[in-house]
Amino acid sequence: MRRAHKTNTLVIISNHVKSIYDDRWEGNTLHYTGMGTNGDQSLSFAQNKTLAESGSNGVGVHLFEVFRDKEYTYVGEVTLCGSPYQEPQPDVNGDSRLAYIFPLKVALGSRVVSQDNLQALEKKRSKAAKALSDETLKERAAKSRKQPGTFKQEATQYERSxxxxxxxxxxxxxxxxxxxxxxxxxxxxxxxxxxxxxxxxxxxxxxxxxxxxxxxxxxxxxxxxxxxxxxxxxxxxxxxxxxxxx
Missing domain, CATH: 1.10.30 (DNA Binding (I), subunit A)
Structure with a gap:
């Protein structure tokens, strides 16, 4: 996360390529992991506090996603759509800790993902799911939304003969x-x-x-x-x- 006081904005990045954070989309909601790479995270730490209070502090939150190394795709301005909650995630040392998760939705319009980026994301998520223990995987599956969300996809269509x-x-x-x-x-x-x-x-x-x-x-x-x-x-x-x- 990066705070810009001059523009009163907060830029957050969901990196699907190189990150210890387990960000994930469930339907139209991004469950975004807070700051802090070592030990339990805190809502009073750095920009976690800014994001947690973004509904009342007037700070605009803008989301970028990374599907390929060093390529940043702008998603749009996002807003909190639920209270931050805690879940166990590994820290930078691989030790289990409590991370704060921020449920976010795109403020205007909807998330648009290119076909190539979607395939990269699905491959990344599939790999991450395979690495989970049976217990953690069952917990994630149980918490998943019963009705899938929707988002716009950019795809090249060919007019075939x-x-x-x-x-x-x-x-x-x-x-x-x-x-x-x-x-x-x-x-x-x-x-x-x-x-x-x-x-x-x-x-x-x-x-x-x-x-x-x-x-x-x-x-x-x-x-x-x-x-x-x-x-x-x-x-x-x-x-x-x-x-x-x-």
């Missing part, structure tokens, strides 16, 4: 072009359900062409985006070349 997609599905003939198994089910029209996939992703400069488009079962399609195995890519490239020259 319907002709290319239909051609790929017809060439596949109801058979996944990776695992070579029949489509796992049929859609409401009785057609084998396959999903089109660009061998070289459009986000990586791939072309929306019949040479770069295949039809996959949902399982293989997910695998291509999660595992991204080079041998699978080569296999699909070889099979599309074979179809193209047949």
């Amino acid at each position: 319907i002709w290319v997609a239909e051609y790929a599905k017809r060439q596949a003939g109801g058979i996944c072009q990776l695992c070579l198994q029949p489509a796992p089910f049929h859609n409401a029209k009785g057609e084998p359900y396959l999903e089109t996939h660009h061998i070289t992703w459009l986000a990586r400069g791939g072309e929306d062409t019949i040479e770069n488009t295949v039809a996959l079962c949902p399982n293989c399609h997910k695998k291509m985006h999660i595992v991204d195995d080079r041998q699978d890519v080569l296999t699909l490239q070889q099979r599309t070349r074979h179809v193209d020259t047949a």
Whole structure:
């Protein structure tokens, strides 16, 4: 946290890359960890007091998030939406201590996260969850909100050719072009359900062409985006070349 007396503002940073603090979003609420890296935290310590009293002291609180090292994304002005509370967190030495958590919400509008930043955040949160003990994980899960919140996401959408997609599905003939198994089910029209996939992703400069488009079962399609195995890519490239020259 950084206090600016000249502008009567407080800048807070939620670093998802390098930080001992366990900041987390639950719906539209950021549960932000207070200052103090060693031992129990105090509400009378430094800017913890400023943030705790921000609802009445006239100080504007502005939030930045870090999804990549040394890149700061401005979220907006935030306000307290609940009373600060304590929870156990490890300190800089790895010892358990009581940290103060500040529930915060964006004052105007809503939080906007780019697709890349969202993926980075989810990866970070998943890694953190895996490191928790069963007891702590159960406690966190029990305290989570039953209804998920919402936020705006920035994403690049590609206008793909319907002709290319239909051609790929017809060439596949109801058979996944990776695992070579029949489509796992049929859609409401009785057609084998396959999903089109660009061998070289459009986000990586791939072309929306019949040479770069295949039809996959949902399982293989997910695998291509999660595992991204080079041998699978080569296999699909070889099979599309074979179809193209047949």
